[in-house]
Amino acid sequence: MPKSLITGAYPSTRMRRLRQHDWARRLVRETKPSPDDLVWGMIVHDGKEARVPVKSMPGVDRLNIDEAAKAAIRARELGIPAIAIFPHINAAKKNEGGEEAVNPEGLVPSVIQAMKAAAPEVGIACDVALDPFTSHGHDGLLNDEGYVLNDETVAVLTEQALIQARAGADIVAPSDMMDGRIGAIRELLDIRASRTS
Secondary structure (H helix, E strand, C coil), rough: CCHHHCCCCCCCCCCCCCCCCHHHHCCCCCCCCHHCEEEEEEEEEECCCCCCCCCCCCEEECCHHHHHHHHHHCCCCCCCCCEEEECCCCCCCCCCHHHHHHHHHHHHHHHHHHHHHCCCCEEEEECCCCCCCCCCCCCCCCCCCCCEEEEEEEEHHHHHHHHHHHCCEEEEEEECCCCCCCHHHHHHHHHHHHHHH
């Protein structure tokens, strides 16, 4: 290649012509983000305070049940199709077995019901995991040696997912790392759905 044609270091071909003008960028770009592409991640809490700032995340608040319902209405107004909720419960409600995760009248089912009553068109996704509910902070049940019990944990996770679905959750979203939990949850939900149809 003649030296005069070498334009610089790697890459030798630079497609600036596709980036030079706004009209060209609009023609060739792959996606155009809109509210339809968003899921609003939301932390909910079981206290009376409407909003509790998360110190490590400036501008982010934990919302109580009433504020979460208002946020669902706001999501509908903004055209955001879904909200993913993550719980933050009072430490006094946590225990080694994460029993609050399967309380049908607990924070998560109550939030789901309030949000669905306020804005039924907005999809609600729920985290399925035990770490927000366990006193030790692990995602699973532990044996006496502190080892995570996979199958026993999966049984609790399936119950948690079922309770969320019964409360009105549109999506259950396991975030733990237990082997087999997706299949177990899917199987249980399919069995329950077939019994009600």
